[in-house]
Amino acid sequence: MGMDIRLARIDDRLIHGQVATAWSKLTGINRIIVVSDEVANDQLRKFLLKEAAPPGIKSNVVTVAKxxxxxxxxxxNTQKVMLLFTNPQDVVTLVKGGIPIRSVNIGGMSFSMGKRMITNFVSVNDQDLDALLYLQAQGIEVEIRKVPADRKIYLKDILEKEGSHS
Incomplete structure (x- = not known):
């Protein structure tokens, strides 16, 4: 059976107010697992993230391999889980490793050098885009929403629009 993955979310802010309240209520989770080599190896960030989890929800920070x-x-088997990632490449690694992820929600990917904005809160570089397109090609829904009340924006729709303007 394995864990019940209720939400796989890419958000470089990880556990913060929106995640803690809106998404955990909507999905009925009882555990948040942050999957990130970088964060798992940063003791301070790891500690702060564990403290940020809402009451009654366990949280873990693990490496991709773990x-x-x-x-x-x-x-x-009894866990209803939210997986949180800082980047889409880690999601691809889990999917290739046989973890059943059916949908990926992108909540925020901040802008930095070499990235381009595809929405006002999502920026991608070529590696990010390749990873997201790979997920989409596997039949995995890739949608963008900060909070559950927002309308789902599908990555494929954004890319089609972009393509028609180039």
Whole structure:
């Protein structure tokens, strides 16, 4: 059976007010797992993220390899999980490793050098885009929403619009 993944979300802010309240209520989760090598190796960030989880929701911060290792552990059979990522490449690694992710929500990917904005809160570089397109090609829904009340914006629609303007 394995864990019940209720939400896979890419948001470089990870656990913050919106995630903690709106998404956890909507999805009925009881555990948040941050999957990030960078964060798992940063003790301060790891501690702060664990403190940020809403009451009654357990949180863990693990490396990508650790997530692949524990994903099918029977200990997780009763867990309703939100997976949080800082980038789409880590999602691809889990999908290729056999973790059943059906939909990916993008909540925010901040702008930095070498990235281009595709919405006012999502910026991607070529590697991000390749990873997102890979997920889409696997039949995984890739949608963009900060909070559940927002209208779903599908990545494919944004890319089609962009393509028609080039």
């Amino acid at each position: 997530m692949l290792e524990v994903a099918h552990n029977t200990l997780f």
